Amino acid sequence: MTADVAVSARPAEVASAPRPRIFSGIQPSGVPHLGNDLGAIRNYVRLQTEYEAIYCIVDYHALTSTHSPDALRQRTREMAATLMALGLDPERCTLFVQSHRPEVTELAWLFTTVTPVSWLERTPTYKEKRQNQPEDLNHGLLAYPVLQAADIVLYKASLVPVGKDQAAHLELSREIVRRFNAMYGETFPEPQPVYTEAPVVLGTDGVRKMSKSLGNTIEILAEPETIRRQVMSMVTDTKRILRTDPGRPEVCNVCQLHRFFGGDYESIWEGERTARTGCVDTKKLLAERIAAHYAPARERYLELIAAPDRVDRILAEGAERARPLAAATIAEVRQRMGIR
Ligand code: AQP
Helix, strand or coil: CCCCECCCCCCHHHCCCCCCEEEEEECCCCCCEHHHHHHHHHHHHHHCCCCEEEEEECHHHHCCCCCCHHHHHHHHHHHHHHHHHCCCCCCCCEEEEHHHCCHHHHHHHHHHCCCCHHHHHCCHHHHHHHHHCHHHCCHHHHHHHHHHHHHHHCCCCCEEECCHHHHHHHHHHHHHHHHHHHHHCCCCCCCEEECCCCCCCECCCCCCECCHHHCCCCECCCCHHHHHHHHHCCCCCCCCCCCCCCCCHHHCHHHHHHCCCCCCHHHHHHHHHCCCCCHHHHHHHHHHHHHHHHHHHHHHHHHHHCCHHHHHHHHHHHHHHHHHHHHHHHHHHHHHHCCC
C-alpha cells in the first residue's frame, strides 16, 4: 500500500540541503474546476518554494481523449495560464508542456518492456473507459500509467502532489519503478503521493467525485454568474426536507466546501444544525465566497491568455530547464538496459 505523505515546512537545519524534487502533471482538458484546485493545484503552489518543483501540462496524455488539434493547442496554453493565474511562479518552479521534452516517450517505451499487461488492464480508469467509451479504447488509454510513471521518474521526483483519484495510478508507478530497479539495479526513487486537506472533492451532485466528464463541476475561473448557478445547483443534505429541519453539515457537500472559504465554517455549520440558516442561504454565501476568492486569479488569467507569446516563452524556458535532467536519466537508463 502507498503511504500518504504529509508534507510540511522543511525544518531550518535542512533548509540548506538540496531540495527534494516533486513532480505533477495536469491534463489540458478544458476548464479547471474546484476539485483540481482544492485537490491538487493548491499543493502545487504551496510546495513550489520549499521543493524543487516540476509541473507539466500533459498533452500526450490528453491525446488519449482529445482528437482535435486546435482544441489541444488552445487548451494547453489555457492550462498554463490557469496554473500561473492560480499562483505557480515560473521563477520558482519549472513549468512546461510534456511533449516539449520528448525524452519521456522513450522512457515510457522502455518501461512498457517491464510492465505486465495484466497490471494495466486492472487499473480502475482503464476499466471505466472500456465501459464508457468502447468506440475509442485506444492503446494510449491502456498504456497511460506507464507514461505517467515515466513522467515522474524522468526527473527522479520522489513526491507527487495529486488528488486521491490518482492513487491507483501512483501505486502502479511505484510498482513499475520497483520492477525496473529489481531488474536493472537501483535507479529511481519510488514516488509517493502528497494529498491536500481535500483529497477528494465531491461534485455538485454531492455523491461522485467532481469531474469534467461527469458534468458536476464548479468552474473556478468562470464568470461569477456561472459560479453562482453551479453552486446553487448543488445537492445538500438529502434528509433535510423542510427549512425548519436541522441540517447535518458532516454529510452536506456545501458545508464541507465552506471549510476552504472563510475562517468561520464552524458557525455556518452551527447555523445549519440549529436550522437558523437554510440550505439556500448557505449556498448563496458559498457562491459569493468562491467567486470573490477566484476573482483576482480570473483577472490574471485573462491578462495571461491575452499574451500568448509570453505564455509560450515561459513554457519553452521551462522545457529547456528540464532538458539536462531528462538527458541524464535517459543516458543512465540506456546504459543500464544495454541500449547503445
Ligand atoms: N474531484 C477531485 N478532487 C480532488 N482532486 C481532483 N483532481 C481532479 N478532480 C479532483 C486532481 O486534479 C489534478 C488534475 O487532474 P487531471 O489532469 O486528471 O484533470 P482533469 O482531467 O481535470 O480531472 P477530471 O475533471 O476528473 O477529468 P475527467 O472527467 O476527464 O476524468 C489531479 O491531481 C487530480 O487528482
